[in-house]
Amino acid sequence: MAPPRDEMLTISQVIEEIGVPRATFYRWRQIRKGPKAIKLPNGAVRIRRSELDRWLGSLEEAA
Template sequence: MDKTLSIDEVAELLQVPKGTLYQWRSRRKGPTARKVGRHLRYDPAEVQAWFRDQEAA
């Protein structure tokens, strides 16, 4: 399995606050995250695909 990204890493990558990612998650708006234990993890490919989709919209 490839490396997953933490919420801190995704926030830094997208240059948004962590709180924004939590809001997007609750509204089902942002990149898909999965819970591993009590931590959120993001697939880098899904974050990139979500970002590309935002440009097209």
Template sequence: MATAKQRGTLTLAELCEELQISRSTFYDWRAKGRAPRCLKLPNGDLRIRRADFERWLNALEDAA
């Protein structure tokens, strides 16, 4: 079975590790509409498309 990274998506844990943030920070950003777009799987888990993550990062860079 392919991992999330192999499918071009990140798990929430992978995203938090990459950004060096806690899950609670991610959920706070998400509640405020500041997090990258997420996919909600039928089991409730979240995935973030790598392309959406990269666009989100680029938008932050442009705004800085």
């Protein structure tokens, strides 16, 4: 049986889940403070579920 695929989230899904304004998320990306993202060949940006969870966990430990 194949392992489950790592869900690819849109920026809209991520900002809705973590509850920050879109501008804040883009500012975090600009200063490399946010979760690592993947830029697809068509220009769309996706964040892996595992990366979002890892990033959120790192914030929890720092608090």
